[in-house]
Structures are given as structure tokens and as C-alpha cells.
Amino acid sequence: MYREHGFTLVEMVITIVIAAIALAIATPSMLGMVASNNATNEANRIISSLSLARSEAIKRNMAVNVGSKGSGTDWSDGWQVYSDADSPASGNTNYSAAQDVLVEDADEVADGVTISVAPSQNWIAYGGSGFLMESGLASIDIWVCADINGNTAQRHITISRSGRPSVDDAGGGC
Numbered sequence: 001m002y003r004e005h006g007f008t009l010v011e012m013v014i015t016i017v018i019a020a021i022a023l024a025i026a027t028p029s030m031l032g033m034v035a036s037n038n039a040t041n042e043a044n045r046i047i048s049s050l051s052l053a054r055s056e057a058i059k060r061n062m063a064v065n066v067g068s069k070g071s072g073t074d075w076s077d078g079w080q081v082y083s084d085a086d087s088p089a090s091g092n093t094n095y096s097a098a099q100d101v102l103v104e105d106a107d108e109v110a111d112g113v114t115i116s117v118a119p120s121q122n123w124i125a126y127g128g129s130g131f132l133m134e135s136g137l138a139s140i141d142i143w144v145c146a147d148i149n150g151n152t153a154q155r156h157i158t159i160s161r162s163g164r165p166s167v168d169d170a171g172g173g174c
Contacts, residue, residue: 078108
């Protein structure tokens with residue numbers, strides 16, 4: 001007796017329906033994971049640039065800034081690390097290609113990611129000692145927020161007065 005091998009149409013439809021249900025359940029958690037990875041990646045990029053700026057300030061014994069490339073306080077277009085040659089004692093000037101030395105040029109952030117700095121400013125200056133040059137501030141807070149189709153994630157970077165950045169995922173800044 002000859003027997004056919006393979007799947008019947010009913011078996012195939014049931015398998016596809018089960019796969020579709022599993023995919024529908026898994027997709028939201030996958031988007032949340034992607035948002036979390038995007039926020040973590042951008043926070044790590046910023047911390048790397050801040051550490052580089054602090055190290056360069058100590059090495060050069062002059063002001064080194066991390067400044068946004070966007071207009072005003074918009075950091076989503078990326079940022080630059082540069083030695084502030086036109087204001088070496090105080091920092092806090094925008095990048096000038098004619099006077100400053102560009103140390104690093106960071107690309108724009110991933111789609112769906114926003115970066116905000118509190119207090120609102122378009123640069124962060126390190127002095128020759130590696131300390132922050134912003135007088136009167138105990139710390140600077142940077143919020144990295146990622147949103148992918150309603151799935152959000154955030155990272156909070158705090159730069160202490162001593163210039164040391166730290167990161168956590170505390171809520172409240174996005």
C-alpha cells in the first residue's frame with residue numbers, strides 16, 4: 001500500500017496560525033529590547049566622549065569641551081570634543097574650526113533617540129584639572145531617551161563636579 005508523505009492543508013494552516021500568534025506576542029517585547037539597546041548605545045557613546053574630553057583636558061592642561069553639533073541645546077545631531085583654544089582658561093565657547101582643535105566628531109544619534117542636558121546648555125567644559133568648569137553646579141544631568149513605536153527606554157547620565165560621569169536607568173527625564 002502506497003502512503004503519501006507531507007502535510008495536509010489543515011496542518012499547514014494551523015502551524016501558520018500558531019506561528020502568527022507567537023510572533024504577535026513576541027513583537028512588543030522585541031521592540032522594547034531594541035529601544036533599550038539604542039538608549040544604552042547612545043549613553044555609552046556620550047560617556048566615552050566625556051571621558052575622552054576629561055582625559056584631553058588633563059593632558060593638555062586647558063579647557064576641552066563636549067559640544068552639540070545641532071542648533072542650541074539639540075544634541076541629536078551629534079557632538080564634538082574639542083580643545084577650547086580661544087578660551088583655554090574658562091572653556092564654554094562653541095567650536096571654531098579656525099581656532100580650536102577637534103579631538104572627536106560624533107555622528108548623529110539613532111532614529112527615535114533624543115538627548116537632553118540639564119541645565120540646558122550646548123556644551124560641557126572640562127578644565128585642566130579634569131573638573132567641570134561650570135561654576136555653581138553640583139552636577140550635570142544628561143537624559144538619553146529612546147522611543148520605538150511607543151516602546152520607551154531611557155538612561156540617565158550624571159556628571160559630578162569632579163567630572164566623573166556615571167549612568168543609571170532612573171526614570172523621570174523623558
